Amino acid sequence: MKVVTVQDVAVVADVSTATVSRALSKPEKVSNATREKVMEAVRITGYRINQTARNLRRQQAGAVVALVPNLGNPFFSSILSGIESVLSEAGLRLLVVDSAQAGFQRDRAFDFLFMNQADGLLVLDGSLDLRPLTDAVQTLDVPPVVYCCEWGADGRYASVRIDNQQGAKLAVEHLFGLGHRQIGMVCGPADNPLTAAREEGFLSALTDIGLGVPDSWLFEGDFSIEAGAQAARHWQVLEERPTGIFCMSDEIAFGFMSELDRMGLSVPDDVSLVGFDDIEIASRFIPPLTTVRQPRFEIGQEAAGKLLRRINGTVEDCASGNNQARQTVLPVNLMVRRSTAALSEP
């Protein structure tokens, strides 16, 4: 099967290849009559543009990479969906790369940019170190990279996320408002910036309220269902147990509740639980989960939009120090449902 090129179209339309190219990508630069002729020739020949050739010539990749830690985690699906909706609108493709994959070279995350495989990077993995990139790039421009739900130590990179401290604070205040005075927490991965931010918000909210919290109420975890289940087991054997618990992810909360169910205990009768994320199933769990909502689709859209502006040079938020614009912080809200209840007198 012979592949049809601009040449063939040019011959059929009886114009030069230059004209064909222009008729296709900048129609206004070509007379009506010619444009018709070219279009007709395209139809006749069944021509389809070769993106690779175009990209080579234009020095672009036509794609954006999303670096996701563990693609299998459904938390990311809505975010990706939001990203894809904006990118496809703009005619860019979305390359998905699992940064937790065995073969993934963490220090090579930026080769996508250098190798012309991507015009920009969306980082959904906060544990990725961007310093190699910063070092490699000698210019003053910040490379087209946007963090998504995360952010880097290097504040020069743009990011789109929610106010994690505030989210944790809302959770604490909610539990407090229901009468809980013994409030614990199940954490995400120890080295994770999200964990750190939420922990900070949690602790400072408690401090503001005037409550303390023993270390034994701070359960280690990693955002997973299993971590929640394990925390539940630790919680059960505690001498003195918290009556309300802030979970750093919905999955943790589900694991916790599920494990309690196995023990014959239930939520919110035996303990009140607040989650984080508001993934789809949260409102339909039994009981429906009270949780801090992250607008994931919107975060994805926002991040993709920001990246596009970077790529196209419509840089509202460059290295020049405009911190406001660089860091987009979307509002969080607490979805109050039935996994939390007023503390019943024992």
Add this chain to the structure above:
Amino acid sequence: MKVVTVQDVAVVADVSTATVSRALSKPEKVSNATREKVMEAVRITGYRINQTARNLRRQQAGAVVALVPNLGNPFFSSILSGIESVLSEAGLRLLVVDSAQAGFQRDRAFDFLFMNQADGLLVLDGSLDLRPLTDAVQTLDVPPVVYCCEWGADGRYASVRIDNQQGAKLAVEHLFGLGHRQIGMVCGPADNPLTAAREEGFLSALTDIGLGVPDSWLFEGDFSIEAGAQAARHWQVLEERPTGIFCMSDEIAFGFMSELDRMGLSVPDDVSLVGFDDIEIASRFIPPLTTVRQPRFEIGQEAAGKLLRRINGTVEDCASGNNQARQTVLPVNLMVRRSTAALSEP
């Protein structure tokens, strides 16, 4: 910032560009000494290969497109994860495209192939019509397309999936074994091949057993949580209700259970439910869901592997009629958990 090319490396290493290219892509074709020289030059210059240029010359895209209907649906995340694990191993990138996106041209799904944007297609959307592709391609070769969890009307395309009839059958037999004689079903989208296959399995299993089923026990739906909730409402107002229900997706089952919970009813006390898919949360729902397991990660891996073999020409399963090899059917099994119970005497 000047971009480094083979030229630059060639100059530094004092060899020709051809040698540089060979040293990099076919090291065995070059003497040790030269290879060293080239590698050193690469190090000095900080050279990174330009994938676009390579792809243009090699007439390949270096990527595979996954067509997903609604990326936001977590059902797909493990499948994509399986796909990505195999592709990244093979050095191919994964392009994710949402076929339910507003701007998506359903009849143009194959342009990815023609436009050199992808070397192959993984179709996770059974409602996509591949006939335009078949027509466009004049040759006898079947294009590199693999269905994933789905399959097309045109049997010439490869697919990786489970035995959906068998899955439905397992569900029915399980309910029957527990004493249920009134068995209903909540369906997926009406036009979907998966729905059709599962319905067929369901009905034929009932027939085999010698049970009938009134139309009013066949609830319409679309795989979503909301569909499950709606089915529950319909179920409730029935004069005579089925005591066991086969849900065509786990999400349907969750929606159903959640809605029952709102009504003050519960599973399995008031009705037994079997799901389909065994998504991650199924085993941790309250109650844990009895469901037909689809090995999603493996399906993804298998499909990606099959596609790679196609692309590389290692075609064990070509159009020549080897049906066995073309259609990979992975085993299903029933995960018996606590959403089903023996029918209690009323």
Add this chain to the structure above:
DNA sequence: GTTTTGACTGCAATCGATTACATTTATATC
């Protein structure tokens, strides 16, 4: 009627790596 202007169009170089073919160099054989 001549010049100016601007809209179209065409020529040919270009993007950066690969590879067929030619040429040189090294090794093996007698």
Add this chain to the structure above:
DNA sequence: GATATAAATGTAATCGATTGCAGTCAAAAC
């Protein structure tokens, strides 16, 4: 040592579209 053979390297064309520059031509201006 001469020849045959194999290995290593270089030359230059190629993949397919884009675009700077220059040329053509008609409408507008004088």
